[in-house]
Amino acid sequence: MDLLALADFVLVARHGGFGRAARAATRPKATLSRRVAELEAGLGLRLVERGARALKLTEEGRALYERAGHLLTELDETAAAIASGGQRPRGKLRISAPLLFSQTAMGKIAAGFALKYPEVRLEVSTDDRAVDMIEEGFDLVIRVNPDPDETLVGRAFLHDRLVVAASPGLARPTANTTAPAVVRSASDRLTWQVMTATGPTPIMIDPVLALTSLLMVRDAVRAGVGAGRLPLSLVSHDLADGTLVEWGEVDGPDIVLWTLYPSKRLLSARVSAFLNYLKEAFPMGTPDELAAYISK
Template sequence: MMDLLALADFNLVALHGGFGRAARATGRSKATLSRRVSEMEGSLQLRLFERGAHKLRLTQEGMALYERTRTLLTELDETVNSIASGAARPSGRLRISAPLLFCQLAMGKLAAEFAAKYPDVQLEVTTEDRPVDMVDEGYDLVIRVNPDTDENLYGRKFLRDRLVVVASPDLIRPSANQAVPAVIRGSSQQTSAWDLNTAGRKERLAVNPVLHLSSMIMVRDAVRAGAGAGLLPVSLVSQDLDAGRLLCWGDVEGPEIALWALYPSRRLLNARVSAFLEFLKEVFPSGGPEELAAYVGA
């Protein structure tokens, strides 16, 4: 019969990538971790790690064992903790990956409010615009904009947004067939025109990129300063529009922008992820862009 303690120690070493790292992260003895893993290898008659001079690497068999047991151990631990406490009170570490703009706008405030509501959860948020591998990189939940379909993930859409073309009141809107100076996000994006819907009327606005900037925040600030018109989400410019610092030239034709909370397709969703999903639903009950703008500006 498999020794669950040894299996748990094996998972710790695999997760942290070494005996020393696992010992420092958990407070466990390095010698104990090494002994338990060695005994486990002996009982299975399999080498689970390749031990180099400076690096520890899972063997093919070790990787297979790790991938199949870590979720089971997590669920077992949560079940035992839930029964012991008499309630499914969320506790432990919750790792979240979220895109840069959402982090800049709202994640700090969301994290503070969530931490106050669930003090037993250690929330860790990483800013990532790239696709991450939730399992390999150890994330419990990721927030993404219009994510591709992934059969290994479940998800909930919790916010919607839309793009608008905005400009400073001092920037004169060009007449037909004239290009407007434009502030573009990204260095390699080739943009010659924006398709707009203005009060039910469709038009194509020719653009002449004068600035290429890497973040939406920089684009907004440059547009505010009068450098050119910009293509920005309503949630980011709503306050500027209300205050008259920017004018809306029209909505951009295109698909809806949607923010999704994604999590692994586990049989049992852990209490920490469930709590965060419900928290998002409480904060953004309708999920519209004005709701996000109001939350950011409150």
């Protein structure tokens, strides 16, 4: 059955004639008449009796109008609700987020979002790899310094930077000495470049401990095992209260967290709501904001 022809039939029946329906819909009367005739031909039924002055529904036409009118109204309302996301976001929202952000902030973010939008079923997966959003069925991914991708769009919502931090009791190395260091990999370079008041300065290190998690690196640095390169948001409170001291900011690009999604066009209400929630949580997107959020 041609749904467009059925919709035209309902329009004509509702207004009681081709002329009134044409004026209400600002469409040609002849077009409506032709579409209703095509519907009748397709069904093999006469739906309307065409009089000189008025239109009368046949018994079959009246039965079809009563049933189809409700169905088409429901379809229109369903389409409008899907297009707008309804009054409140609802449905499943799948997100992939990097490990460190997941460990420090994502649990609190997910819980707050779930309380604000109880009709959304949020699923968060922790991945440091570049997932395939389409193939793996993710609605949104959070990534650190992502490579350009023509198939995805997104926005940066947090900025951080690496600093070299150490226990106050650990002596900073001189030009001819090395400092014990906690590294992410045993193959890390043996010289760290940091920015100081006098410019770029090398720090020679002796990797005494290799840990794959930045949270483990921070805990080891707090224990005084060695210096470590850590995001400022992870150690800002330690630096403020003197538990750790900063040897300098690592010379290199900032750490930028992005939200990525397939298209700006017809973005779902669920994704839009989550993006707005992140913006509310981190309005300025600074390391201090992230540190404050983690410590709440």
